[in-house]
Amino acid sequence: MNLFRPQAVPTVGWRYDRIALALHWISALLLVFMTGLGWYMMEIEHTPAAKPYFVLHKSLGLVVLALVLVRLAWRRSHPVPQLPSQMPAWQLRAAQMVQVGLYLCMFVLPLAGIAGAAYSKSGLVFFGYSLPRLAVANHDTAEAYFDIHGTLVWLLIALVCVHVAGALKHRLVDKDGVFERMVPGRD
Incomplete structure (x- = not known):
């Protein structure tokens, strides 16, 4: 089963279910917040006030x-609603590529941050609790992972912009119902 290829859903309907909607919007809000928090952290990185922001991030x-x-588990067990049959093949392929890119970024981005934190002097923490050390602190290795993390943030931003532009195109130009598949309370 391809997790990113829309499939026909005979009885569920044309839109995503409530769990998929909640996961999508919680993820979106959290990623926007995390991006802003990350940029703010870089501005105050070398000040005493920075530590709680790093812990939160x-x-x-x-x-x-x-x-x-x-x-990913939910998507695997719940088929993606079908896209309109009149959509050109290139648009279907582009949508699939953006979805794959978004999921890859959302998966690899935190892994790079975790790896950077594991190699950092402060280590990895979860809401104030220090987690077991996964690696010996190494500044250069930590910075390499944080560079990857930072690059992936920009890639994620670019993919989100393409995703939002595509959604708005479906809403304002095509008016084909694709946008409404992911809008809460639009049954």
Whole structure:
């Protein structure tokens, strides 16, 4: 079963179920918050006030990773609603590529952050609780993982922009119901 290819759903209907909607919007809000928090952290990185923000960012990064795993499990067990049959093949392929890219970024981005934190002097924490050390602190290795983490943030932002632009195109130009598949309370 391809997790990213829309499939016909004979009895469920044309839209995503409530759990998929909740997972999508919680993920979206959390990622926007995490991006803003990350940028703010970089501004105050070398000040005494920075530590609680880093703890929060690391903790929420672990939550994001868990949420992505839940989303993948849910998506595997609940087929994606079918897209309109009149959509050109290139648009279907583009939508699939953006979805794969989004999921890859949402999965690898926290892993890179976790790896960077594991190699950092402060280590990995979850809401104030230090987690067992996964690696010996190494500044250069930590920075390499944080560089990957930062690059993936920009890739995620680009993919989200393409995703939102596509959704708005379906809403404002095509008016084909694709946008409404992921809007809460639109039965």
